[in-house]
Amino acid sequence: MRTSRLALPAAALVVLLAALARASPGAPAAPSAPQHAPVAPAKPAALIQAEPPPFSEGIYPCSACHAEQKDRTRRELGFHEEQQSVFDHDSEHRWCLDCHDYENRDVLRLANGDQVPFTESYRLCGQCHGDKYRDWRAGVHGKRIGHWDGEKTYFLCVNCHNPHSPRFKGVKEIVVDGKRTTAPTLAPMRPEPRPRRPDEMRSPAPASGAGR
Amino acid sequence: MTGFLEFVKGCGRQVVSGGRAYRLWIGALLALIVVGGVAYAHQARTGLIATNMRDQVSWAFYIGNFTFLVGVAAAAVLLVIPAYVYQWKPLKEVVVLGELLAISALTMCLLFILVDMGRPDRFLHIMPLLGTPNWPRSMLTWDALVLHAYLFLNLTLVLYLLFKTYRGEHYDRRIFLPLVLLSIPLSISTHTVTAFLYNGMAARAYWNASILAPRFIASAFCSGPAVMIILFQILRRTNGLPIKDEAIWKIAELMSYAMFVNLFLLGAELFKEYYSATEHLLYTQYFWGGIGEHRTLVPYAWASLACSVIAFVLFLVPSTRRNYVTLNLGCVLIWAGVYIEKGMGLIIPGFTPDTLGEIYEYRPTATEWAIAAGVFGIGFLVFTMLVKIAVPILVGTFRAPERTEAPSQSPAGIPAH
Amino acid sequence: MTTEKRTALPVVADAPLDPARRAFLRTAAAGAAVASMSACGVNLDDFLRRHFKELSPEELKRVLAKVEQRNRDRFGKETKVSATGARPGVEFGYGLDLSRCIGCRRCVYACVKENNQSRSNPQIHWIRVLEMDKEHGVDLARAESYYESDAVPRPGKFYFPVQCQQCRNPPCVKACPTQATWKEKDGIVVIDYDWCIGCRCCMSACPYGARHFNWATPTLPADELNPNQHYLGNRPRPKGVVEKCTFCVQRTREGRYPACLEACPVGARKFGNLLDPESEIRRVMETKRVFVFKEELATHPQFYYFYAT
Numbered sequence: 001m002r003t004s005r006l007a008l009p010a011a012a013l014v015v016l017l018a019a020l021a022r023a024s025p026g027a028p029a030a031p032s033a034p035q036h037a038p039v040a041p042a043k044p045a046a047l048i049q050a051e052p053p054p055f056s057e058g059i060y061p062c063s064a065c066h067a068e069q070k071d072r073t074r075r076e077l078g079f080h081e082e083q084q085s086v087f088d089h090d091s092e093h094r095w096c097l098d099c100h101d102y103e104n105r106d107v108l109r110l111a112n113g114d115q116v117p118f119t120e121s122y123r124l125c126g127q128c129h130g131d132k133y134r135d136w137r138a139g140v141h142g143k144r145i146g147h148w149d150g151e152k153t154y155f156l157c158v159n160c161h162n163p164h165s166p167r168f169k170g171v172k173e174i175v176v177d178g179k180r181t182t183a184p185t186l187a188p189m190r191p192e193p194r195p196r197r198p199d200e201m202r203s204p205a206p207a208s209g210a211g212r
Numbered sequence: 213m214t215g216f217l218e219f220v221k222g223c224g225r226q227v228v229s230g231g232r233a234y235r236l237w238i239g240a241l242l243a244l245i246v247v248g249g250v251a252y253a254h255q256a257r258t259g260l261i262a263t264n265m266r267d268q269v270s271w272a273f274y275i276g277n278f279t280f281l282v283g284v285a286a287a288a289v290l291l292v293i294p295a296y297v298y299q300w301k302p303l304k305e306v307v308v309l310g311e312l313l314a315i316s317a318l319t320m321c322l323l324f325i326l327v328d329m330g331r332p333d334r335f336l337h338i339m340p341l342l343g344t345p346n347w348p349r350s351m352l353t354w355d356a357l358v359l360h361a362y363l364f365l366n367l368t369l370v371l372y373l374l375f376k377t378y379r380g381e382h383y384d385r386r387i388f389l390p391l392v393l394l395s396i397p398l399s400i401s402t403h404t405v406t407a408f409l410y411n412g413m414a415a416r417a418y419w420n421a422s423i424l425a426p427r428f429i430a431s432a433f434c435s436g437p438a439v440m441i442i443l444f445q446i447l448r449r450t451n452g453l454p455i456k457d458e459a460i461w462k463i464a465e466l467m468s469y470a471m472f473v474n475l476f477l478l479g480a481e482l483f484k485e486y487y488s489a490t491e492h493l494l495y496t497q498y499f500w501g502g503i504g505e506h507r508t509l510v511p512y513a514w515a516s517l518a519c520s521v522i523a524f525v526l527f528l529v530p531s532t533r534r535n536y537v538t539l540n541l542g543c544v545l546i547w548a549g550v551y552i553e554k555g556m557g558l559i560i561p562g563f564t565p566d567t568l569g570e571i572y573e574y575r576p577t578a579t580e581w582a583i584a585a586g587v588f589g590i591g592f593l594v595f596t597m598l599v600k601i602a603v604p605i606l607v608g609t610f611r612a613p614e615r616t617e618a619p620s621q622s623p624a625g626i627p628a629h
Numbered sequence: 630m631t632t633e634k635r636t637a638l639p640v641v642a643d644a645p646l647d648p649a650r651r652a653f654l655r656t657a658a659a660g661a662a663v664a665s666m667s668a669c670g671v672n673l674d675d676f677l678r679r680h681f682k683e684l685s686p687e688e689l690k691r692v693l694a695k696v697e698q699r700n701r702d703r704f705g706k707e708t709k710v711s712a713t714g715a716r717p718g719v720e721f722g723y724g725l726d727l728s729r730c731i732g733c734r735r736c737v738y739a740c741v742k743e744n745n746q747s748r749s750n751p752q753i754h755w756i757r758v759l760e761m762d763k764e765h766g767v768d769l770a771r772a773e774s775y776y777e778s779d780a781v782p783r784p785g786k787f788y789f790p791v792q793c794q795q796c797r798n799p800p801c802v803k804a805c806p807t808q809a810t811w812k813e814k815d816g817i818v819v820i821d822y823d824w825c826i827g828c829r830c831c832m833s834a835c836p837y838g839a840r841h842f843n844w845a846t847p848t849l850p851a852d853e854l855n856p857n858q859h860y861l862g863n864r865p866r867p868k869g870v871v872e873k874c875t876f877c878v879q880r881t882r883e884g885r886y887p888a889c890l891e892a893c894p895v896g897a898r899k900f901g902n903l904l905d906p907e908s909e910i911r912r913v914m915e916t917k918r919v920f921v922f923k924e925e926l927a928t929h930p931q932f933y934y935f936y937a938t
Contacts, residue, residue, distance in 0.1 A: 135937060138909060138912045139899070139909035139912070140899065140909055140912050140913055140916075140917070140937060141896065141937060142896045143893065143894070143895070143896030144886075144896070144909075145886060145890075145891045146885070146886065147884045147885050147886065148881065148884065148885070148886055148900050148901045148902065148908070148909075149884040149901075149902065149905075150884050155896070160894075160895065160896075168731075168895065170894070171894045171895075182894075187780070188731075188780035188781060188782070189731065189733050189780065189781060189894070190733075190778075190779060190780060190781070191732055191733050191734050191776070191777070191778055191781045192733065192734035192735060192737060192738050193734075193777075194734075194774075194775045194776065194777050195737070195752065195754050195757065195774065195775065196749070196752045197572075197775060198266030198267065198268050198269075198572045199264075199266075199572070201261065201266065201749070201750050201751045201752060201844070202261075202750065258845055259843070259844050259845035259846060259868045259869060260827075260842070260844050260845075260869065261750060261751060261844035261845040265844070266751070266844065267751075267832065267838070267840075267841050267842060268838075270829045270832040270833060270842060271829060271833060325828075328828070328829075329826055329827050329828055329869075330825070330826065330827015330828070330829070330842065330843070330868070330869030330870060330871075331825065331826045331827040331867075331869045331870060332826075333676075334807075334824070334825075334826045334827075335826065336676070337807040337809070337824055337826055338806050338807050338826060343680075343807060344680045344683075344807060344808045344824075345806060345807065345808075346803075346805055346806050346807060346808045349803050350803065350804055350805060350806040350830070351804070351830075352804070352806035352828065352830050353806045356806070409830075412803075412804075413800065413804070413833055413834050414800060414836065414926045415800060415833070415834055415835055415836035415837075415926070416833060491770070494770060562833075563833075565769070565770065566838055567769075567835065567836050567837060567838040568757060568759060568769055568772060568774065568791060568837070568838045569759075569768075569769030569770050569771070569772040570772075570774065
């Protein structure tokens with residue numbers, strides 16, 4: 001039975017040859033995948049402000065209407081119904097001119113009278129909300145997009161918090177002067193659809209050209 | 213190896229010849245295999261979504277059957293120890309049948325793993341040299357290793373013993389005995405490693421208990437040999453296989469001790485869960501009492517316990533152990549009890565609730581039943597064919613042609629000293 | 630073996646094959662093997678390929694080109710599949726601010742788009758958002774991931790998104806029998822989808838339910854395919870393999886934020902290099918109340934939950 005006697009060693013030899021063809025020096029405990037050339041160490045990251053502050057349509061520049069200042073007394077306004085009706089930012093003690101500059105409505109005012117542009121409104125918020133401000137400066141509070149090791153785009157406080165009704169409810173994309181920006185909403189957000197339950201995933205989907 | 217071809221041809225003749233009952237049995241098994249094959253083709257084409265397994269319950273019916281069958285395979289050792297360690301003659305004659313059961317059970321185990329894999333075409337990846345097995349950290353690699361080792365050991369032992377007996381020759385103790393004794397730790401290892409596969413998963417609190425490996429061994433020993441008891445009675449009647457009553461009763465007695473240990477360990481586990489009543493109780497509770505309206509497994513849990521307890525009593529009491537009616541009833545009951553306890557009763561509560569608290573109640577689909585039936589069909593077919601070859605050799609009616617002039621009446625494998 | 634003399638059995642010995650016939654049979658057998666394998670969709674090159682970590686640079690280039698070709702065949706689109714390695718000196722950390730998450734699930738779907746997941750049957754989400762009661766805290770027995778509402782957050786609830794925690798002591802890597810999943814130097818636990826055998830040991834081992842299985846061929850419309858892919862990340866998967874969050878390896882290894890972070894409307898997600906003292910994530914770790922999910926399992930994740938307020 002020569003053929004049967006040779007069968008076993010022949011099979012073993014085939015297996016061995018296949019194994020040698022596959023075997024490589026060293027087990028695959030080698031470190032991670034073959035790499036591209038290491039990226040150069042990052043330069044200090046640039047921080048870019050996000051889209052423009054979310055003004056209501058046509059409301060800026062404010063000086064278009066507020067050319068002459070007359071009355072500083074705290075009162076109910078006859079205009080700006082949109083803001084006044086929702087105003088609850090410490091409404092017992094604060095009113096418009098605590099933040100909006102009396103002389104120049106195109107800027108905001110700090111407690112010591114300094115003026116800041118709307119693009120730096122965070123300095124105003126940070127006067128009272130110091131811990132949030134410090135967290136925001138470090139990137140811990142609020143949103144940033146871009147690169148963890150490079151250029152980031154940061155969002156202003158007012159992109160998420162309506163300064164007249166600051167408690168967060170939701171956000172949406174709007175267009176201001178032809179540019180897309182994020183603005184806070186007055187109503188909470190609707191969640192995306194729930195995932196499918198396991199028993200809702202039955203037979204495979206019909207074979208479509210793209211899916212296969 | 214002279215005469216081996218003749219032996220193989222003779223085996224072939226044994227397998228294809230038989231009475232009406234035999235043909236019907238083979239026909240039924242082949243039908244099951246075809247059903248399983250068609251179902252597997254469907255599953256291979258559409259993916260495992262044809263089962264009811266999902267991310268939440270990612271192992272289920274196939275792995276449950278696998279776990280039970282590894283236990284059945286390990287149970288051959290319950291025959292080997294008295295026969296070869298304690299030299300108890302009445303069992304020595306029939307140990308080989310236990311090894312045949314182990315081979316069939318191991319075949320089914322490997323098939324259940326195969327049908328459960330998402331990419332069976334990549335089986336080479338787990339093999340040494342040809343792939344990159346994550347040995348020694350991954351328990352599945354150990355499982356693959358010991359299962360195959362145990363399978364090949366049993367095949368070697370059986371082939372050697374049967375071929376020698378077929379030729380009327382005496383086997384060489386120096387080869388045979390060490391291998392048989394090796395099969396004892398190897399068989400315990402297969403089941404311990406399988407237990408460790410579950411035990412090692414810290415994510416699954418239901419399994420992450422040190423008691424799991426002892427429970428596996430106990431439940432293996434109390435269920436596997438039940439098949440042997442029934443089979444021996446059939447073979448005694450149909451083939452005149454000389455098995456003494458005391459051999460059968462001794463197996464039953466050993467099984468009763470294993471049943472006690474099994475029930476004791478279950479009790480210990482239940483005490484720890486219900487008394488300490490930590491968050492981990494949730495999984496045990498799902499099995500025995502359900503959670504809210506999720507109660508699918510509860511009737512099976514209690515049925516399994518009832519079967520195991522009744523079987524224990526039947527096996528323990530000598531009068532019911534020696535009465536073949538109650539003994540066979542006990543065998544069926546213990547198989548049912550352990551099948552539930554170790555199959556779905558082990559796997560499903562491990563996943564329910566899942567790691568994020570979700571409860572997905574799993575039930576096998578028709579595809580899973582069909583494939584499982586096909587695998588059992590293959591296993592039973594393998595076992596039937598092996599027994600069909602082995603018993604005539606043991607009894608003496610299937611011998612090498614030149615040996616028929618001097619028939620050796622001594623039962624299988626006993627070297628005539 | 631007994632040594633008594635025996636008359637030789639009339640065994641019909643096989644006539645020795647002549648060499649030409651043997652060579653023909655060998656080639657025929659090999660050809661049949663290859664043909665049957667390709668009929669089952671198995672390519673011989675793929676069958677004999679080695680582990681990803683053993684590939685030479687040329688072999689890797691070939692493998693990536695093959696993946697791009699497969700994308701072309703499957704979706705009719707040009708894609709770029711890279712295999713960028715981990716950057717030295719980088720250990721990624723992820724922070725999730727539980728005081729901010731409102732449960733809007735925008736992260737879930739941004740991830741699906743970015744990472745080319747199966748859309749239906751199965752629907753695979755790498756992020757799962759759990760809704761829990763503030764009254765009971767982190768109690769998974771009461772968690773609900775199928776919440777539906779007109780508005781979030783719902784009163785009295787808080788939201789707890791879960792995804793792969795990129796553990797430093799990953800149970801999935803320990804359990805995988807083929808080393809198809811491993812932890813890279815920057816901390817990301819990756820999967821080679823062409824090596825996974827679909828045994829799902831890793832899924833049983835993961836305490837966070839973070840790993841997901843392609844129970845069928847993924848359904849991915851060609852017009853929604855993200856063509857910027859990484860071999861170990863978001864390239865389209867075949868049927869029968871496991872996948873999970875990779876911290877958007879195709880983005881983060883190029884220095885960008887993960888898609889989930891950029892989608893979050895409230896800035897609840899923070900990401901960076903834990904080894905960089907100036908990074909946001911370091912600031913979080915040093916100044917906030919930080920905790921780890923299922924800490925008792927000692928998985929030591931690189932994913933941290935914190936409360937900013």
